[in-house]
Amino acid sequence: MSKDSTSARPAPQASAAPAPRLAKGFRDIEAAELRGLNEMIAKIREVYERYGFQALETPAIEYTDALGKFLPDQDRPNAGVFSFQDEDEQWMSLRYDLTAPLARYVAQNFQVLPKPFRRYAFGNVYRNEKPGPGRFRQFMQFDADTVGAESVAADAEMCMLAADTLEALGVKRGDYVIKVSNRKLLDGLLEGIGLDVTDSARRLTVLRAVDKLDRLGLQGVSDLLGKGRKDESGDFTKGADLTPAQTMAVVNFLEKPVLENRNGNENANFVAGVEDLLAIQTLCQSAGYGADRIRVDQTVVRGLEYYTGPVFEAELTFEVKGDDGKPVRFGSVGGGGRYDDLVARFTGDKVPATGFSIGVSRLQAALSLIGAKKTEALGPVVVLVMDKGEIARYQKITQDLRNAGIRAEMYLGSSGMKAQMKYADKRNAPCAIIQGSDERAKGEVTIKDLIEGAKAAAAIKDNKEWKAARPAQFSVSEANLIDEVKKLVALHQG
Known part of the structure; x- marks a missing residue:
């Protein structure tokens, strides 16, 4: 090549500098908050280990089919997970919780694990959902699970664990409550009013409508059980399309304490759900956990699809003033339940399991508002x-x-x-x-x-x-x- 032809070649264009922008729905966490986070994790770990759980860490990425599709956000592709293909063109996803990877691990190592298998794990999980105030696409969870125990004593223990963990983190009695219900109750009720519970999409629409009770109230839930609901922005959410009579039956169920008002429901699922709750209540009370700490509340359903029995939520009941001076109530900071069919997706055999998960990031935000704010930790x-x-x-x-x-x-x-x-x-x-x-x-x-x-x-x-x-x-x-x-x-x- 001649010198002339080389010099005639145009100089390569410099690429535009990338903008230093944070990915939507994610956030940077700085030293002071990380230090507080580490202190929280240490306290949670101490309680979980006191209960006999041992640590397990699973990868942040799993094959997509191993995770399944159980997320509350059913209207998004890939059920709300971040997914991509690897070099073998297999679909992989960032984990959306710590339970689905546990089910894969148990199925893969079932023959060598002690039964029941008791593990705890903490780490970031990822949701490909619409971000909003205080709602991020990456957040930390801290889980404890018992796999291989069919007794509701395992569920009762999870409720006690939740109460002890909140108190270890400085939440006073009276400032929290662990609410317990059972998926069997609502399934039995729906069967009793003529709804086909094998229609999983419709059943899930009902469950998710009920799960919004705290936020939307009875009228909002009633709308979502019926034709649907239009929110303040004008967006319309399609409902479960129950009849007015069916909707009223569900609303009545939500309004009255279930252990005091069974309304003569003899449906086998409903009766089994009540019996489970009575047993959990007895076990908790005998261990010194009264209704001020752990109580039955049939309005708890949890949003994830894979729960099969008892479900529970850890709720903060105190109110504080936000930066704008308005009262803020944090509500649920953790939850869990029984998922007896999750491991069976891999093995074909039923493996009973139950677990509890703390939303660490959300709980940390709440704890920072209890009492005086802590001064910044000393540097070097x-x-x-x-x-x-x-x-x-x-x-x-x-x-x-x-x-x-x-x-x-x-x-x-x-x-x-x-x-x-x-x-x-x-x-x-x-x-x-x-x-x-x-x-x-x-x-x-x-x-x-x-x-x-x-x-x-x-x-x-x-x-x-x-x-x-x-x-x-x-x-x-x-x-x-x-x-x-x-x-x-x-x-x-x-």
Whole structure:
């Protein structure tokens, strides 16, 4: 190729820089929130392990057919999951909960697992659903499940576990309730009013209508049981198309406590559901969990399709003021139920199972509003670089602090002292370590208490007073540095 022809070739166009934008329905989680999240996870884990559950981690991606289609959002493709094809053109999906992957794991390892198999798991799950205020496409769940136990004692235990977990996280008695119902009740009722419960789409429409009772009230549910409902925006949701008499029967069922008003229903499913609930109530009460903590409430149905028996929800009952001053009630922060047919999708054999799941992200948001807001956690001690020729000395000071169990970092930027101090403030450091040539000659180090310094600075009125006070700054020998920093950090950790 000639030089002329090479030079005539047009220069490649630079591609446009991508916009730094967050994917819709997702969010970034920063250090302070992550620290609180880790503290929550540790407390939940402690309760779950006290109940004898052991950890299991399954992948975030499963083959789509292994997950099945059980999500509440039935009007979206792939039942609301994020899906793609791999290099073998097999469909794969991000998990939408932690239960479906557990069913796959149990089916795959059934012969070697202890029965019952008791596991806990936590991690992010993904929903390809329309995001909204406080509703994200990625969120964390923390589950406990017992697989291979047919007794309702396993369901009662899940309710007790839920109550104990909320209390371990600081939710006081009276500020929560665990509500228990049974899918058999509604199935029995629907059979009794002439609805074909094998018509899964229609049955599911009824279940999801009832599941919206807290949000829409009886009238909204009644509309969804009938022809449908138009919301405030004008969007219309098609209903279950029950007759007025059938709709009234369901509404009446929701209005009165089921254990006190059985209305002579002799349907086998309905009777079995009542018996399960009575047994759960007895087991919980005998263990010291009264109706103030765990109670029967027939309005609980849960949105997922795979539940087959008892279902439960953990609900926060307290109200707090939101940022706009209006009362906020968080409602359900967890739930679960019995799913005796999920493993059978793989094996063909019924394997009884029950579980409970905490919505960690939602519960964390609620807990942050109980009482006074927590102050931001302390950051690391910051060692300032006063002389770049002595960087090895500053690195050794930093490493000595770390080896003593103190969180520490050496400033790695290129700015001067003023900017370094601002950096330490942004890191919420309890103190900054300063050693210039004067301190080095004396074998000393200056410790600047940034927290006390900020308090003192707020009270000092002018620059002259500031210079005279030298707030919260003192010198120590190099040999005493670690002991003094430990004392200061302990003081500010409270």
